[in-house]
Amino acid sequence: MKTKVATITLNPAIDHTAAIPYFTAGEVNRVTWEQIDPGGKGINVASFLSGFDVPISVSGFLGQHNADLFQRFFAEKQIDNRFVMVDGYTRVNIKIVDEAQDQVTDINFPGLTPTETDLSSFDQVIDSLIKDCDWFILSGSIPTGMSADIYGKLIDRLKRQGKTVVLDASGESLQQAIPFAPYAIKPNVNELQELIGRSLDDDRAIIQAAEDLIHQGIQCVVVSMGAKGAIFVDRSEVIHARPPQVEVISTVGAGDAMVAGFIVGKLQNFSLSDCAKLATTCSIAALSQIGPRLPPRDTIESWMSQVKIKSLLQTHR
Amino acid sequence: MKTKVATITLNPAIDHTAAIPYFTAGEVNRVTWEQIDPGGKGINVASFLSGFDVPISVSGFLGQHNADLFQRFFAEKQIDNRFVMVDGYTRVNIKIVDEAQDQVTDINFPGLTPTETDLSSFDQVIDSLIKDCDWFILSGSIPTGMSADIYGKLIDRLKRQGKTVVLDASGESLQQAIPFAPYAIKPNVNELQELIGRSLDDDRAIIQAAEDLIHQGIQCVVVSMGAKGAIFVDRSEVIHARPPQVEVISTVGAGDAMVAGFIVGKLQNFSLSDCAKLATTCSIAALSQIGPRLPPRDTIESWMSQVKIKSLLQTHR
Known part of the structure; x- marks a missing residue:
């Protein structure tokens, strides 16, 4: 059997690209073209791995009010979806592409804040993934209100189970994970x-x-x-x-x-x-x-x- | 029994209000606060009528990929939902409120284009609403690709059934509806x-x-x-x-x-x-x-x- 990989995305995003020629702050601007993609580093990694026929599971936290895009995407890519559903909206990152002025404007919305119950559901998902997967990819930012030591703790737990862990993070959460040696x-x-x-x-x-x-x-x-x-x-x-x-x-x-x-x-x-x-x-x-x-x-x-x-x-x- | 009212919103929207102090085109901007509301003139009218305990049904076209917000809203307000679900996304209108610079920037996304099948489903919904409702409120813009004579035709059909029709439209669709005397x-x-x-x-x-x-x-x-x-x-x-x-x-x-x-x-x-x-x-x-x-x-x-x-x-x- 092929090695199964899990990617963990604690703070996913919807990437919403919108073309607006001559985009101007303070005015009414009309979008001429748009593209909506499920985003978040671990979801991107999972999507790319699925293109190489790697069996893949995904987890982390998703807002239940705009989860449809992700659910359809996972089904289409045959990605095993183990995301914990959180009350609210997954954050949206809007990229306004203005080719007329050769300019890109980013609008980044705040993300979800998982509750204690969500965190404990996530814990159980990790247990289930430990049974099924050998490689774990931990990617991206940490939701507001979650402790920056999460990656270190996860690496420690996964390594004790003999798993191979790849970390793609930055700032405080990367710093705190280094001693656990992914x-x-x-x-x-x-x-x-x-x-x-x-x-x-x-x-x-x-x-x-x-x-x-x-x-x-x-x-x-x-x-x-x-x-x-x-x-x-x-x-x-x-x-x-x-x-x-x-x-x-x-x-x-x-x-x-x-x-x-x-x-x-x-x-x-x-x-x-x-x-x-x-x-x-x-x-x-x-x-x-x-x-x-x-x-x-x-x-x-x-x-x-x-x-x-x-x-x-x-x-x- | 109370008179039942139906509001028709052919081109609804999601109103997404985002606060960004010192919003600047060409930069990365972070949203400090956001509010997401179901929008569209007929949906607003329905929501307000429900606050006055008027029994209310709603129809028109909704994108199935982001319908969750509307569905929860209708359930909460006890509004009878008869929208036709269309493949795609209901348009989003983003309003960036920049109190620091006392400036509002609007980003208006394109809307849905109902297919022939959607139009024929809508026709059937109108038949069912004619059975249940006495007042019809037709509000707002027409989706791209739909003919501007839609309001006139609807008014004619509804008046023949003895219904009272209120129209809140503008431009070509209003112009073409006037001879049908709502x-x-x-x-x-x-x-x-x-x-x-x-x-x-x-x-x-x-x-x-x-x-x-x-x-x-x-x-x-x-x-x-x-x-x-x-x-x-x-x-x-x-x-x-x-x-x-x-x-x-x-x-x-x-x-x-x-x-x-x-x-x-x-x-x-x-x-x-x-x-x-x-x-x-x-x-x-x-x-x-x-x-x-x-x-x-x-x-x-x-x-x-x-x-x-x-x-x-x-x-x-």
Whole structure:
């Protein structure tokens, strides 16, 4: 049987993209075109993994009053839905695309606040997922009112059950999770700088920071660097994956696509450099689509040769 | 048994009010406070009528993917829901309130386009409503792709069945409905100007325009004029209702509250001047609330004495 993966999204979102030419604050603006996507980092990762035929379960908290979009999406992608339904609305992030003025305006709504009862339902869902899944991907922000130590506690609990945990978080929740040493983390350069509390001016500094984290027990650190690609560090290798220049249609989901590609590689026992190549290809593939979407798997795989892989192990040690 | 009223809303909306201090186009903006209300003129009228214990049915077209808000609202208000469910989303109108800059930004999303099948389901709903209801209120805009003659056709059909029809529309759909002579219409001054094709510079011109419509067979014309109140004209009377100065919290639903108050008065066989008083009180009551809401019935009734009524019949004939 294939390894089953669970993604946890505590604070999902609906991504609502709206085109408004000459968008102006203080005026009445009419939307000429819109697209509504289920969003939230873990949901994006799950969606991308399902495109690679990885059996996938999802959980976290969803607002019951606008859950229909997510439910239809999970059914369509054959994603096993174990979200805890919370009274209220899942937050909406509106992106107003104004091509006439080459400008994007973001309107981010507040999210849900799960109650004690919701948290205890979530606890039970984790127990059920522990029975069914081997890999756990914990992604994104923490709902207002929830403690920032949630990721650390979850990693501890899952590792005790022999699970492999990937964390894609930032700020306080990432900081507090580091001592529990997840299998892998994927900060971008800014998140890594914030985590280690100093500026990272070149690749050498980034690699040093990643290796410090490896020494703390994390097995793989992936540092995404936008157009400059990503650096993948584990105990024995340092890989720099550099993408070709691509036209960016939308950055939504690009980091999540990198996480998904990395996991697909790992599940197939790829070398770190092949994982890096697939992960980076997935992230540029996400840039080619509006919203958190990937082109078909074949298309993605045909782009892999364009990613340049460089082993940096010998050059800096 | 009480007279049962049906309101028809072909193009409903969700009113999403969001507070963003210093809202700026081209930036990431965080919502500090939000309120989501079911909207659409006929739904507002139904909601207000239910507050006056009028038995009420609603129909029109609703998007099945975000119908939950409406369904809960109708259940809570004990409104009989006969909406036709259409594939897709009911449009959302976002109002960004920026108190720091004293500015409101509107983002209006496109609405649904009912299919031929939806239209034929709606036809059947009208048949069922004809069995149950005596008054029909037709309100608001027409969905994209639907013919502007829909209101005229509906009025004709309903009048042949002996029903009383109130129309609150504008533009082409109002224009095309006039020859079918609904019982009452409620244009604001701008809508009335557009309808008759000339500017209306004083009360006298407004009254003349209303009387011209009365001569075409409409029994009552209500012209709303914002802070200046409203003029109510029928075959035997002309009433000017003038509200007190009030602090405007939100204008959403004020016109619909006027329609609802007018109908409540008519159902109780009030004189035209008492209908005018109640209608105008309801409209100022709506101005005191955020979104399409009214304070409790008792509160509204306690404000009635503040509306000044003047009969203009003797002065202009």
